[in-house]
Amino acid sequence: MPIADAVARAEEGLGEQRGRTLLVLQDKVDALNRLCADRPAGADGEVYALASALVDMSGFMEIPPFYAAAYSLCDAAHRMAAADAWSWPEVQVHARALSLILANDCQGGEAVDQMLAGLRAVAEQAVHPG
Amino acid sequence: MSKTPDKINLAHSTVLLVDDQPTSLDLLSSIVQGFGVREQLKCPSAKDAVELVQRRSVDLILIDCAMPEMDGYDFVRWLRREASEPIRFTPVIMILGHAARALVAKGRDCGASFIVAKPLTPAVLLKRIIWLGGETRQFVEVENYVGPDRRVRNYGPPPGEEGRRQTDLSGELGEAVEANMDQDDIDMLLKPMKVAL
Numbered sequence: 001m002p003i004a005d006a007v008a009r010a011e012e013g014l015g016e017q018r019g020r021t022l023l024v025l026q027d028k029v030d031a032l033n034r035l036c037a038d039r040p041a042g043a044d045g046e047v048y049a050l051a052s053a054l055v056d057m058s059g060f061m062e063i064p065p066f067y068a069a070a071y072s073l074c075d076a077a078h079r080m081a082a083a084d085a086w087s088w089p090e091v092q093v094h095a096r097a098l099s100l101i102l103a104n105d106c107q108g109g110e111a112v113d114q115m116l117a118g119l120r121a122v123a124e125q126a127v128h129p130g
Numbered sequence: 131m132s133k134t135p136d137k138i139n140l141a142h143s144t145v146l147l148v149d150d151q152p153t154s155l156d157l158l159s160s161i162v163q164g165f166g167v168r169e170q171l172k173c174p175s176a177k178d179a180v181e182l183v184q185r186r187s188v189d190l191i192l193i194d195c196a197m198p199e200m201d202g203y204d205f206v207r208w209l210r211r212e213a214s215e216p217i218r219f220t221p222v223i224m225i226l227g228h229a230a231r232a233l234v235a236k237g238r239d240c241g242a243s244f245i246v247a248k249p250l251t252p253a254v255l256l257k258r259i260i261w262l263g264g265e266t267r268q269f270v271e272v273e274n275y276v277g278p279d280r281r282v283r284n285y286g287p288p289p290g291e292e293g294r295r296q297t298d299l300s301g302e303l304g305e306a307v308e309a310n311m312d313q314d315d316i317d318m319l320l321k322p323m324k325v326a327l
Binding site for chain 2: 001002003006007008009010011012013014016017020021024049052053055056057058059060061062064067074
């Protein structure tokens with residue numbers, strides 16, 4: 001099989017699963033929002049697992065804004081837990097951004113770029129306050 | 131010098147996919163199916179994968195790094211050190227979601243053949259599979275490491291591939307790019323000569 005055909009077939013297969021995957025991502029983001037509302041103690045592992053799952057799934061799809069936001073949350077959760085400096089507001093701002101990006105069908109744009117830059121700043125601030 | 135092939139035939143290959151996220155497993159499966167792989171085996175955990183590879187051989191393993199209980203790193207470490215031959219030599223591509231630098235190094239040091247970071251495209255994954263088909267690295271077994279030779283940089287990019295660095299040279303001998311030195315020149319380089327100090 002020509003390489004180009006193999007790649008095209010694989011991309012087509014991924015495209016067929018886009019809708020179903022977005023629904024699963026929405027379920028995970030909803031779970032993240034519930035955690036942010038309840039703010040249970042010792043949930044850092046659960047947040048990281050959710051963020052990691054979002055990165056895992058969105059990493060197969062052509063949805064760069066969602067992937068970037070999920071990755072930022074993963075990074076922030078990882079670093080906050082390692083530094084013993086957990087902060088729910090930082091998680092919440094990521095959860096809101098993920099919800100907004102999904103509501104916008106994961107489209108990019110200047111506003112989304114600014115939001116992602118804000119998330120990166122928040123993630124950095126979470127570990128290096130001041 | 132050999133070039134990257136423009137065709138691939140995976141119709142007779144068996145690929146093991148390991149990921150604890152069912153959706154990710156399905157997405158990976160659709161990619162591999164698109165590549166024309168005849169037989170896919172799917173495992174939702176590394177522990178299941180351990181059990182499976184002890185029963186039957188596979189040609190390639192694609193495994194997610196982050197999994198509960200036994201993660202992808204532990205699996206590859208087990209495969210390289212404790213599995214029987216020839217299973218322990220099975221090529222493994224690790225798929226990394228949260229690709230912190232330390233995690234990439236961890237993947238390299240546990241014995242993975244390649245590490246592919248997300249976002250993952252079918253083109254990149256297929257290229258790594260093709261690279262594995264032309265694999266020339268030695269399998270190293272020393273006290274603190276078992277797996278493919280990690281000194282990839284010494285060998286340069288795979289034959290037919292352009293390197294990312296200007297100084298990258300392929301490990302395969304290609305056509306000469308400059309004239310051979312003649313013997314007089316070589317002798318002049320090596321001959322002891324009096325010098326004025």
